[in-house]
Amino acid sequence: MSELDVGGYRRPDNLSELLTLLDRRPASVLAGGTDLVVMRADGTVDRAHDIVDIKGVPDLRGISLDADGTLTIGAATSLRELAKTTVIPPNAITDGAALVGGWQTRARGTIGGNICRASPAGDTLPGVLAADAQLELASTTGTRLVPGHDFFTGPGRTVREPDELLTRIIVPASFGASAYLRFTYRLAMDLAVVGVAAHLEIENGRCVAARVALGAAAATPVLAPDAADALVGTELDEASVEAAAQLVLNTATPIDDGRGSRAHRRTVLPVLAKRAIGIALERARGGHQR
Amino acid sequence: MTARMTLRVNGSDHDIAVAPDTLLLDALRYECGLTGAKLGCGTGDCGACTVTVDGEAVNSCLMYVLECEGHSVETVEGVTAGGIGAIVAEEFVKADAVQCGFCSPGIIMSTCALLARTEPGAATDEDIKEALAGNLCRCTGYLPILDAVRRASGAPR
Numbered sequence: 001m002s003e004l005d006v007g008g009y010r011r012p013d014n015l016s017e018l019l020t021l022l023d024r025r026p027a028s029v030l031a032g033g034t035d036l037v038v039m040r041a042d043g044t045v046d047r048a049h050d051i052v053d054i055k056g057v058p059d060l061r062g063i064s065l066d067a068d069g070t071l072t073i074g075a076a077t078s079l080r081e082l083a084k085t086t087v088i089p090p091n092a093i094t095d096g097a098a099l100v101g102g103w104q105t106r107a108r109g110t111i112g113g114n115i116c117r118a119s120p121a122g123d124t125l126p127g128v129l130a131a132d133a134q135l136e137l138a139s140t141t142g143t144r145l146v147p148g149h150d151f152f153t154g155p156g157r158t159v160r161e162p163d164e165l166l167t168r169i170i171v172p173a174s175f176g177a178s179a180y181l182r183f184t185y186r187l188a189m190d191l192a193v194v195g196v197a198a199h200l201e202i203e204n205g206r207c208v209a210a211r212v213a214l215g216a217a218a219a220t221p222v223l224a225p226d227a228a229d230a231l232v233g234t235e236l237d238e239a240s241v242e243a244a245a246q247l248v249l250n251t252a253t254p255i256d257d258g259r260g261s262r263a264h265r266r267t268v269l270p271v272l273a274k275r276a277i278g279i280a281l282e283r284a285r286g287g288h289q290r
Numbered sequence: 291m292t293a294r295m296t297l298r299v300n301g302s303d304h305d306i307a308v309a310p311d312t313l314l315l316d317a318l319r320y321e322c323g324l325t326g327a328k329l330g331c332g333t334g335d336c337g338a339c340t341v342t343v344d345g346e347a348v349n350s351c352l353m354y355v356l357e358c359e360g361h362s363v364e365t366v367e368g369v370t371a372g373g374i375g376a377i378v379a380e381e382f383v384k385a386d387a388v389q390c391g392f393c394s395p396g397i398i399m400s401t402c403a404l405l406a407r408t409e410p411g412a413a414t415d416e417d418i419k420e421a422l423a424g425n426l427c428r429c430t431g432y433l434p435i436l437d438a439v440r441r442a443s444g445a446p447r
Binding site: 008009011030033034037038040041047050051053055080101102103104105107108187188189 | 311334335347
């Protein structure tokens with residue numbers, strides 16, 4: 001334990017100490033703090049919980065690409081680092097990371113925090129689903145992998161247990177390319193009214209696999225299987241993409257709220273979907289490798 | 291539960307008493323007497339509390355001061371004492387980029403962090419807008435601010 005071990009605030013320097021702390025008593029996991037500090041202040045998160053600062057654990061940071069093409073992102077990697085990484089070409093997850101908040105919040109905020117906050121409008125979440133990422137949860141009793149699309153159970157809710165820590169985001173190797181786009185009224189410091197991530201794999205000019213994921217269109221980020229299925233087998237010409245993009249409406253169940261009405265969201269979603277698919281296609285044809 | 295810690299600000303060490311939830315912003319203002327960083331929204335939206343930690347612009351309303359142990363904090367008082375920060379402050383005055391002044395310390399900190407990571411004259415308007423997007427100004431308007439940052443960016447350093 002580091003010298004910073006004062007009552008109520010702990011900064012373990014390795015994973016096993018960290019998991020022991022989470023096992024011992026209720027704790028708030030502090031990564032970038034851009035959500036947690038506000039949530040503790042307003043009472044959304046109980047202030048009696050210990051703060052367990054995970055930034056002192058080196059294993060939780062960084063972006064690495066294995067020889068087989070598997071991408072691993074440490075949960076405490078900052079959104080800034082992810083947005084500017086050169087380890088992988090731009091994709092739906094890095095597009096999302098680049099859009100969260102402003103410069104200051106991206107410098108502190110982390111991908112793991114963005115995922116565990118589980119906001120339906122979280123900008124990295126549709127990318128996690130579209131990339132078919134696995135989320136690694138660790139506790140003192142072991143480690144489990146949860147597919148991104150099974151991780152979210154409601155606004156602010158996930159399958160993570162209180163004694164578990166999201167340690168790594170694991171993106172399987174793919175020869176595809178992806179992109180994320182959102183609609184907002186301001187370019188920065190705004191939350192997605194709706195967002196769409198698209199992932200495409202192309203062989204001999206034909207789409208052989210696709211995933212489309214929606215943000216702020218349901219209680220959690222969701223995959224839109226009808227849209228994805230409609231892309232597979234096509235040459236991704238304009239008519240096929242347009243038709244597939246319309247099918248996101250089979251999945252979208254958006255709400256009326258301060259950022260937009262249900263009707264407005266349903267109007268914007270297919271347009272965004274078409275554009276996101278278009279960018280993913282450009283990237284795929286430009287030789288996006290991984 | 292309070293503890294004592296050493297907070298390094300503008301090159302000086304401050305031995306201060308803190309609680310787990312003490313914000314960096316409050317420690318700077320009430321323990322160190324540095325009132326340049328302002329409490330605006332308290333939720334990381336307005337950027338008035340921006341300082342740098344190890345050179346990176348951050349919102350001091352979104353950080354616990356305990357997270358800063360072992361790190362180096364700079365505030366507007368520190369950066370404008372000389373060097374490029376003093377030039378930035380002077381360009382803000384010359385360009386009429388300061389009206390009520392509440393947002394200025396935060397914007398100057400974001401500007402200094404930007405200039406520290408770019409070569410003289412290399413910051414594009416897009417770079418400047420990206421760096422300052424987390425700092426709101428409700429009275430000056432952004433064009434004089436953009437102008438001031440452009441000029442400061444061109445200064446030798």
